[in-house]
Amino acid sequence: MRILILGGTSFVGRAVVDDALRRGAEVTLFSRGRTGTELFPGVPRLIGDRDTGDYAALHGRGWDAVVDVSGYVPRHVGQAMAALGDRVGRYLFISSHAVYLRMGVGPGSDEDTPRRPPVRDTEELDEDTYGPCKVACEDDVVARYGSRATIVRLGKVAGPHDVQSGLTYWVRRAARGGRVALPGSPEQPVQVVDSRDAARLVGQLLLDDRAGAFHAVGPAEPTTMAGLISTCARVAGSQVEVVPVPAEAVSPFFPLTRPESLWPTQQRSPARARAAGLPATPLAVTVADVLAWDRERGEPPLPHELSASQEAELLAQA
Template structure:
């Protein structure tokens, strides 16, 4: 199978490329040539820039499938589809759970959950925010389905975790739990939480291509329901440390934005993975994901994180 990956050298794309190569697929990469330049030296690379609309490198060649990991705006996706024309078989678009409406959703919701209204006015990825990111993905989904019909596949991941994760959302808790001691949690420890191992997501994507399967699929994990408190305890157990989880309430305006894995909308962390599991989504144990992230984080020297409390902020809250 010949697969074109639009954005295959960062976190999720990297995992997809690795899994595709494992199955013997012939993979071509398209990107700006700035990320992961040392990865996959033997693979053909097409250079372009989706932010500027440069998709000229896609005008030659043909592939059995394309995996769009780096499409965030409908014009990006539309320009890629225009450049590729009919020279691709299946178009698999990696979307997001942010496409769904935020209210009126019950636990166990599936892929038929109502989506938000599409947004098309945002011109640059840097301008996306919490109000426009999901709706822009809705517009992308709509355009892929309109163009490719039964040859379109939509994968909607929840929070993705694993080695090479640039978001720090899961890494924060892995590193914090490894330090042990009293852990400040600005949430209810019973809050449900869903994360998907990047390698499980990659396996689902490649299996859907191998099976030539269309439709929409939730990519969520772990296989067994868990809570944020349990996740922190699991990370500590893997690291050989002990933690005491202390729920805290930061003063108004003092909670860092997008605090790792904290969500007030609990049903959004209880979506059904049944359809994806039936299609081949694996179930890596949370302990394995945590252990691999811990080892990766330590190997890279534990650089400063961009999310969560600083040690000083946490200590101040624990003292309060």
């Protein structure tokens, strides 16, 4: 199978490329050529830029499938589709659970959950626009490719090469042991999907030429924030005491934490994706791999984290 990947040198895209190559696919990368230049030697690279609309390198070439990891606003997707036309068999768009309405949704929601109204008049992405822009992208892909369109809606993704805080923060913090400040409730449900599982779902959907929308959520078994932190400590060989602290003292969206009103967004159903080939890597395996990778890279500062002094102050007030 000949697969074009728009992006592919960062986190999720990198995992998709790894999986495609493992399956023996002929992979071509399309990116700006600024990051990950040392990755995937021998894989053809086409240079372009979604921000400037430079998709000229795609003209006149065809692939069995395209995986769009880099489309965030309708202009990105529209330009890519215009350049590719009908010279691709299937267009798989990487979307997000941010497309869904946040309120009025119960635990176990599936891919037919109502989405937020699409937004097309901005490219400024924030909490209010990111999901609606993804909705517009999804709609455009389906309108253009119909039964040849596939949508993979990612939950929170975790794994090696994740430069965001997410699971990495809790892996690193639990490894240090002791009293761990948790902004929020220990009972909060939490879903993280291993990036390699998400990539394997993408590969299987392409192999099966399957249309539709699919949740990429994990882990293998439902867990809570307390359970996740305890798993991180067990893998690292440390001992922890999880201490709840007021969420408003830090941020309502501290790594992996959510207000109680949004707990159902961390309980989405993986049933359709599991039936289509989404693996279920145990959380402990993902944690072990993140721990090893983070230590190997020297544990650089994370975008959102509590310093030792900040955490000590919160714990003193608990």
